[in-house]
Every structure is written in C-alpha cells, then in structure tokens.
Amino acid sequence: MHAIQTSLEASLEDFAISRSERKELKALLAHAHGNQTEQAKIRQLAFRMATQAMEEVGEVTAMDWLESIIKLLYANEMKIKASAYFSPGDDCLHRIRQLISEARQTLDICVFTITDNRIVQKLEEAHQRGTQIRIISDDMKSEDLGSDMAALEQLGIPCRYDRTRAHMHHKFAIADTHLLLTGSYNWTRSASTENNENIVVSNTPRLLTSFQKEFNRMWRSLA
Missing domain, CATH: 3.30.870.10 (Endonuclease Chain A)
Incomplete structure (x- = not known):
C-alpha cells in the first residue's frame, strides 16, 4: 500500500497522469484486481486524496484525476451504474x-x-x-x-x-x-x-x- 500511495502522490503533483506514471500505477494496482477488500482500501485512499485536493486545484481537475485512478483500479471490472x-x-x-x-x-x-x-x-x-x-x-x-x-x-x-x-x-x-x-x-x-x-x-x-x-x-x- 505504501508504494501505491507514493505513486498516487507523485501523480497528484501536476494532476496529470503521464504515460510512465500510468504504466507504474497499472502494475501496482494489478494485484488488487478481483480483490474487493484491497480495491476498497485503495479507492478510499484515492477519494480522500481527491477530496483534499479540491480546495487547491478545484473540483473538475480533482475529479478528472480520480476518474483516471478508478479506471486503472478496476480496469475492465467496473462499469458506471x-x-x-x-x-x-x-x-x-x-x-x-x-x-x-x-x-x-x-x-x-x-x-x-x-x-x-x-x-x-x-x-x-x-x-x-x-x-x-x-x-x-x-x-x-x-x-x-x-x-x-x-x-x-x-x-x-x-x-x-x-x-x-x-x-x-x-x-x-x-x-x-x-x-x-x-x-x-x-x-x-x-x-x-x-x-x-x-x-x-x-x-x-x-x-x-x-x-x-x-x-x-x-x-x-x-x-
């Protein structure tokens, strides 16, 4: 979880997930695919970070970042319902x-x-x-x-x-x-x-x- 948090924090620095950051996050998050408990922990961390960042960068930018993280976390598992x-x-x-x-x-x-x-x-x-x-x-x-x-x-x-x-x-x-x-x-x-x-x-x-x-x-x- 520490490695994931560090990677998330790095992507938050400019609120733009680069190709290399996306590749790193995808690899780190792969172990959680299908594990609802691990996914919930990571999702809560990302939501907390996005919520805290809203005051600094605004809701739209923070939400765009969060949606990118959620898509990586769930890959093909999650559909908006x-x-x-x-x-x-x-x-x-x-x-x-x-x-x-x-x-x-x-x-x-x-x-x-x-x-x-x-x-x-x-x-x-x-x-x-x-x-x-x-x-x-x-x-x-x-x-x-x-x-x-x-x-x-x-x-x-x-x-x-x-x-x-x-x-x-x-x-x-x-x-x-x-x-x-x-x-x-x-x-x-x-x-x-x-x-x-x-x-x-x-x-x-x-x-x-x-x-x-x-x-x-x-x-x-x-x-």
Whole structure:
C-alpha cells in the first residue's frame, strides 16, 4: 500500500497522469484486481486524496484525476451504474436496507429523520458486524415522537445534529465510499406507504466525491 500511495502522490503533483506514471500505477494496482477488500482500501485512499485536493486545484481537475485512478483500479471490472426507485411501495425501503446490509467498512448517512424500525434493524446489524457508521440528522426532528435517533446513539453509533433554526433536509448515504444513495425519500414508514418519493443509487465517482466532501464538511462543523 505504501508504494501505491507514493505513486498516487507523485501523480497528484501536476494532476496529470503521464504515460510512465500510468504504466507504474497499472502494475501496482494489478494485484488488487478481483480483490474487493484491497480495491476498497485503495479507492478510499484515492477519494480522500481527491477530496483534499479540491480546495487547491478545484473540483473538475480533482475529479478528472480520480476518474483516471478508478479506471486503472478496476480496469475492465467496473462499469458506471445508476438506478432509480420510487414509492409508495417497498422498492425504496428494500434498496436502503440492501445498501446498509452490503456496507462492510464505512457507512455515512445524512438524513432529515429516521423513524422506520425496519431500517434501524439493518443499521444495528451493520454496527454489530463492525461497519463504521456516522449519522447526521436534523436536531428538531430527532426530538419527535417516534424518532429512532436516541436508540441509534445508545447502540454506540456516532450521531451529530445541526444547530440552526433551519432544517438539515438532506437525504443521502454513502456506503464504503463507492455507492451513493440519494433522493427525496425520508427514512420513515409513511415514505413507503403513502408518499410519492424517489431514490437514486449510483457509483459515479464525481457524485460520490462531491457528496462525501459535503458530508465531511458538515461532520466537522457539527463537532
């Protein structure tokens, strides 16, 4: 991993991957092909480096660099995917539960409110298997009757809340830094049984990095 990090840092110096750098990175990353654990570690490193570099060189340049690294990491394995789900009905709920169930290393959640015990059950299971979960939610909604935020905190899951008169109205989650879930869908029972809602799930690097940057910014500001 040290050799890979050194090579990534070298390519970041001018944010242009030369032919020789591409050849070196391709050789270093080849051992990770097909190994999801190793790929996740390298992907997280690249995302972190790109996010940190945004302030210096801008989002477009950092994203171009990141996309080049992701393509090398996955070679012919990875395809950009996106899918949409709608409610009323259980499609959105099932996809949220699936995302939580499949998260193995990290799960960053930024949602207006959580009141659906079916989602909380999956969060508890993920926490118990060692997935590092962080949750940002609205301070006023966390005090509503039926809110599950206190129960999640009691499980030992780190939770932070906005402290303004306005609402923290985001609804998104990032699993293992490689899958984004976002949309209008509140994590409540009424969202699945009554409301017209939607979610989109995507592995697009540009979207992932932008949302991860926003989550990290909010997490730091609410400390």
